[in-house]
Amino acid sequence: MxxxxxxxxxxxxxxxxxxxxxxxxxxxxxxxxxxxxxxxxxxxxxxxxxxxxxxxxxxxxxxxxxxxxxxxxxxxxxxxxxxxxxxxxxxxxxxxxxxxxxxxxxxxxxxxxxxxxxxxxxxxxxxxxxxxxxxxxxxxxxxxxxxxxxxxxxxxxxxxxxxxxxxxxxxxxxxxxxxxxxxxxxxxxxxxxxxxxxxxxxxxxxxxxxxxxxxxxxxxxxxxxxxxxxxxGGKDPAYVRADANLEHAVENLVDGSFFNSGQSCCAVERIYVDQKIYPEFVERFAELTRQYVLGNPLDEATTLGPLVTPGAAFFVRAQIAEAVAQGATALIDPQAFAADVPGSAYLAPQVLVDVTHQMSVMRDESFGPVVGIMPVNSDDEAIALMNDSEFGLSASIWTQDLAAAEHLGNEIETGTVFMNRCDYLDPALAWTGVKNxxxxxxxxxxxxxxxxxxxxxxxxxxx
Structure with missing residues (x-):
């Protein structure tokens, strides 16, 4: 048959x-x-x-x-x-x-x-x-x-x-x-x-x-x-330097993390931010994330639809719960999103801080609306963390220093390096990946x- x-x-x-x-x-x-x-x-x-x-x-x-x-x-x-x-x-x-x-x-x-x-x-x-x-x-x-x-x-x-x-x-x-x-x-x-x-x-x-x-x-x-x-797969990182245009970086990284409910190989799944601007970045990022409208994708007012299956949502929920149990702090209250029903494909976006690379949410591809944010003290620390992954599809650097972006890009193990943008394929450039x-x-x-x-x-x- x-x-x-x-x-x-x-x-x-x-x-x-x-x-x-x-x-x-x-x-x-x-x-x-x-x-x-x-x-x-x-x-x-x-x-x-x-x-x-x-x-x-x-x-x-x-x-x-x-x-x-x-x-x-x-x-x-x-x-x-x-x-x-x-x-x-x-x-x-x-x-x-x-x-x-x-x-x-x-x-x-x-x-x-x-x-x-x-x-x-x-x-x-x-x-x-x-x-x-x-x-x-x-x-x-x-x-x-x-x-x-x-x-x-x-x-x-x-x-x-x-x-x-x-x-x-x-x-x-x-x-x-x-x-x-x-x-x-x-x-x-x-x-x-x-x-x-x-x-x-x-x-x-x-x-x-x-x-x-x-x-x-x-x-x-x-x-x-x-x-x-x-x-x-991908576990694409972003690095926000102290000289970044903060408003531009927050707006684009929120979109890069949660567009298509995070279901993109080149979605931003982990963010490293210079310690000097970390508190303000996190506050702005979480506030903008709270403005998403989770609901039926056939509704023009909806800005965040369901994940592809309830199973996919279950995986991300489990990653979040595990991270919180290991010491992470969740900044978004899922109860503020009425459509977020456990067991369904509808899942509120989540922003995690106090995360480490020992947590699955910072190592394994989430393919969902969750992102972890860590402070860093130097370019070298950011590079080391960005490269600490089995994946290497794309990475983004947020800075107003072109020379610094090019220098950092040379050190990052990735197929595509972005400066001040993310989650985009330019058809004039080769789309490729390294590692897994x-x-x-x-x-x-x-x-x-x-x-x-x-x-x-x-x-x-x-x-």
Missing amino acids: TATIQLISPVDGRIYAERQCADVAQIEQALAAAATAQAQWKRRPLSERAAFCSAAVDAMLAMKAEIVPELAWQMGRPVRYGAGELRGFEERARYMIGIAHDALTALEPTPIAGFRRQIKREPLGTVLVVAPWNYPYLTAVNTIIPALMAGNSVILKHASQTLLVGERFAEAMRRANLPEGLFQNLLLDHVSTGAVIASGRVQQVNFTGSVEAGKVMENAASAKFLGLGLEL SGRGVTLSRLGYDNLTRAKSFHLRHEI
Whole structure:
């Protein structure tokens, strides 16, 4: 019997959608169709690929009115913020389309008489995109559009929590008249996903998710010489120096900690503040946090929606309780948020002080609306604490000293260094992580390197 997946909405705990997983025959048909379509697609001029991909972006944006409430029902983001994901989707897609010509142009070494030498960028074949639920359009588009632009076919396996997003991608491609089989959305369970990876029928896998799931992906791919891009967990730190613009730092770090209910790989999860400004920073931070409105994400007044599942909220509640039991102080009263009901997916934001690195909340990814804040006495102490983590996705420095930020950035073990901003992906810059935050690159022109292979031409035309 074919397995089914039920999408349980965090809004009210009811089944929002139910679909059948692809069976063995459907998977085989999809893999064969992808290979056939890609063989023709790679021969199309880049300008034609760009026209198709641009049309797909237009088609997706035309569905905004349906997509925004769907996002709220599927993963809990308030509708007032839903359109923001589509703006980011468009920014990344348009940028990657725009740089494709330069990124994919053949490299030519210094000329030698009688020879033509080039390094061309060849598509890999079929790219499997395994996308997460927390930013379901943004994370998927990082690979889908550049993979198609590079001449690959794409199979999308979206998270079961956002299975309708995969269907939206498929509809956008259909409306753009993409060649049949070139892009396919498959609803796969874990076993089938592993089988597709191990089949040898895909040449690149780009996965966004947990560290443990990333290890499973790597094991499945290990014997097949596949390309594997992994964006895994984060425990992203921020350092607020004494010379920071305090108002700007507080406003942006509160947002960086609690936007999307903290459910972001690059959310700010721990903050280190110079002792000189620590008391005022904490007071302002807590006061601004208390202004969130926790509630139904379909309500325009809501600024903080539920976590994706009651289980996710339970984990964060347990982290908070453990930290308090170990000596931390919680600055936010959950009872001030009527929607915060123990056992539900609705969880008030929390700010913890008197925290240490012996506490889970300062070590393990929370993926929820909680942040710990510690005072520091020097740049060196801040660097040591920021680097005291198994993760390294992004880190932010809040200062008015550009030279200091660059110097500190060189010492921080992370994929991206921000100054006076956080929780943002610039499509012109490589998105990458170190340590347990993953490997590989998406976005920027370097993102195309992971979606193509080098092919050298050494042609002697004078004998």
